[in-house]
Amino acid sequence: MSRNNLQGDIPPSLGNCKILQSLNLAGNNLKGNIPPSLGNCKTLQFFDLSVNNFSGSLPPQVIGLSLVVFSIEKNNIHGRIPLSLCNATKLDIIDLGGNHLNGTIPHCLIAMASTPGVLDLSGNNIGGNVPNEFRKGCRLEMLDLCRNFLQGQIPRSLVNCKNLKLLDLENNQLKDTFPCELSALSQLQVLVLKSNKFGGRIACPGEDSIWPLLQILNLASNRFSGEITSQFIPTRRSMMAGTKEMQLETDELKYSSTLAGVSIQD
Numbered sequence: 001m002s003r004n005n006l007q008g009d010i011p012p013s014l015g016n017c018k019i020l021q022s023l024n025l026a027g028n029n030l031k032g033n034i035p036p037s038l039g040n041c042k043t044l045q046f047f048d049l050s051v052n053n054f055s056g057s058l059p060p061q062v063i064g065l066s067l068v069v070f071s072i073e074k075n076n077i078h079g080r081i082p083l084s085l086c087n088a089t090k091l092d093i094i095d096l097g098g099n100h101l102n103g104t105i106p107h108c109l110i111a112m113a114s115t116p117g118v119l120d121l122s123g124n125n126i127g128g129n130v131p132n133e134f135r136k137g138c139r140l141e142m143l144d145l146c147r148n149f150l151q152g153q154i155p156r157s158l159v160n161c162k163n164l165k166l167l168d169l170e171n172n173q174l175k176d177t178f179p180c181e182l183s184a185l186s187q188l189q190v191l192v193l194k195s196n197k198f199g200g201r202i203a204c205p206g207e208d209s210i211w212p213l214l215q216i217l218n219l220a221s222n223r224f225s226g227e228i229t230s231q232f233i234p235t236r237r238s239m240m241a242g243t244k245e246m247q248l249e250t251d252e253l254k255y256s257s258t259l260a261g262v263s264i265q266d
Contacts, residue, residue, distance in 0.1 A: 001024065001025055001028070002024045002025060002026040002027050002028070002048070003026065003027035003028070004027070004028055005028065005029060006025065006028035006029065006030055007028070007029045007030065007031070008030065008031065008032070009030070009031060009032035009033075009035075010025070010030060010032070010034065010035050010038075011035075012035040012037040013037075014035070014037070014038060014041075015035060015036075015037025015038050015039070015040040015041060016037075016040070017041055018040060018041060018042065018043070019043055020041045020043065020044055021043050021044060021045050021046065022044070022045065022046040023038070023041070023044060023046065023047050023048065023049075024046065024048045025048070025049050025052065026048045026049065026050040026051055026052070026071070027050070027051045027052075028051075028052055029052065029053060030049070030052040030053065030054065031052070031053040031054065031055065032054065032055065032056075033054065033055065033056035033059075034049065034054055034056065034058065034059055034062060034072070034077075035059075035062075036059040036061040036062060038059075038061075038062045039059065039061030039062045039063075039064060041064065042064055042065075042066065043066055044064050044066060044067060045066050045067060045068045045069070045090075046067075046068065046069045047062070047067055047069065047070045047071070048069065048071045049071070049072050049075065050071045050072060050073035050074055050075070050095065051073065051074045051075075052074075052075055053075065053076060054072065054075040054076065054077060055075070055076040055077065055078070056077065056078070056079075057077065057078060057079030057080075058072065058077050058079060058081075058082055058096075058101075059082075060082035060083070060084035061084075063082060063084040063085055063087070063088050064088065065087060065088055065089070065090070066088075066090060067088045067090060067091055068090050068091060068092050068093070069091075069092065069093045070085075070088070070091060070093065070094055070095070071093065071094075071095035071096075072095070072096055072099065073095045073096070073097045073098050073099075073120070074097070074098035074099075075098070075099055076099065076100060077096075077099040077100065077101060078099070078100040078101065078102065079101065079102065079103075080101065080102065080103035081096065081101055081103065081105065081106055081109065081121075081126075083106055083108060085106070085109055086106060086108035086109055086112055089112065089114045090114075091116045092116050092117045092118070093116060093117065093118040094109075094116050094118065094119050094120065095118065095120040096120065096121050096124065097120040097121060097122040097123050097124070097144065098122065098123040098124075099123070099124055100124065100125055101121070101124040101125065101126060102124070102125040102126065102127070103126065103127070103128075104126065104127060104128035104129075105121065105126060105128065105130060105131060105145075105150075106131075107131045107133055109131075110130075110131040110133045110134055110155075111131065111133040111134075111135060112135075114139065115134070115135070115138045115139050115140050115161075116139065116140070117139050117140065117141045117142070117163075118140075118141065118142045119140060119142070119143050119144070120142070120144040121144070121145050121148065122144045122145060122146045122147055122148070122168065123146070123147045123148075124147075124148055125148065125149060126145075126148040126149065126150065127148070127149040127150065127151065128150065128151065128152075129150070129151060129152035129153075129155075130145065130150055130152065130154070130155050131155065132155035132156065132157050133155070133157060134155060134157040134158050134160045134161055135157075135160060136160045137160070138158075138160045138161035138162075139161070139163065140158075140161040140163070140164055141163050141164060141165050141166070141187075142164075142165060142166040143158075143161075143164065143166065143167050143168070144166065144168045145168065145169055145172065146168045146169060146170035146171055146172070146192065147170065147171045147172075148171075148172055149172065149173060150169070150172040150173060150174060151172075151173045151174065151175070152174065152175070152176075153174065153175070153176040154169065154174065154176055154179045154182070156179075156181045156182070158182055158185070159181060159182055159184050159185065161185070162184075162185065162186075162187070163187050164185050164187060164188055165187050165188060165189045165190065165213075166188075166189060166190040167182075167188065167190065167191050167192070168190065168192040169192065169193055169196065170192045170193070170194040170195055170196075170218070171194065171195040171196075172195075172196050173196065173197060174193075174196040174197060174198065175196070175197040175198070175199075176196075176197075176198055176199075177198065177199065177200040178198065178200060178201065178202050178203070178204070178224070180203075180204035180205070183204055183210040183211070185211065186211070186212060186213070187213060188211045188213065188214060189213050189214060189215050189216070190214075190215060190216040191211070191214065191216070191217050191218070192216065192217075192218040193218065193219050193222065194218045194219065194220045194221055194222070195220070195221040195222075196221075196222055197222065197223060198219070198222040198223060198224060199222065199223035199224060199225070200224065200225065200226075201224070201225060201226035201227075202219065202224050202226065202228065202229065203226065203227075203229045209230070
């Protein structure tokens with residue numbers, strides 16, 4: 001029922017569908033609170049209420065243990081990120097971007113034994129530091145924390161996320177030097193540090209070139225100094241893909257999860 005003109009509230013009785021596996025109401029004009037009764041759908045794996053007008057806080061009950069995809073992107077949800085997300089160990093995509101969430105990033109969300117492939121908290125009011133607790137074996141491929149109020153440094157434990165392709169920290173209050181410690185992330189394609197308080201030289205000692213697949217590097221509106229080195233200039237091969245293709249790849253990465261027995265196509 002995605003991308004229609006559905007209006008009004010979600011009826012709490014929808015929570016009576018105990019064997020529901022996929023709920024996709026994205027791209028409508030639905031409003032009101034997300035009913036906690038949806039937590040009764042214990043077999044729900046795909047939950048997408050993105051691009052609507054939902055308000056209120058996010059009920060922790062709706063985050064079931066079977067969830068693989070959870071998206072409430074582009075609504076008017078406020079309050080803190082519920083800790084119940086940390087118990088949903090099957091989650092591959094968490095997209096809470098474009099809301100009014102506040103508080104800090106829960107440590108348990110970063111330190112999960114099985115991290116999601118995609119974590120998008122962009123465009124909220126989240127503050128504090130990014131927890132430096134990414135574990136070895138971290139599965140993250142996309143981490144988008146842009147347009148928040150985050151402080152401190154880039155967590156160096158991100159080097160444990162060997163498959164990371166996109167890191168977007170634009171428009172925060174991070175104060176750090178260039179993250180040379182992440183040079184081992186050979187799959188990185190997009191690095192955006194724009195509009196923070198980064199400073200120092202843009203160079204990594206002892207490195208001829210890093211991030212061989214890098215296509216987008218945005219360091220604008222910071223306090224970097226010194227000379228521009230060739231270490232971070234994208235190769236001709238990676239540049240051939242272009243920004244448009246990278247956007248397509250990013251979108252595909254964000255929603256490419258395959259659910260066993262559950263169709264996520266419209």
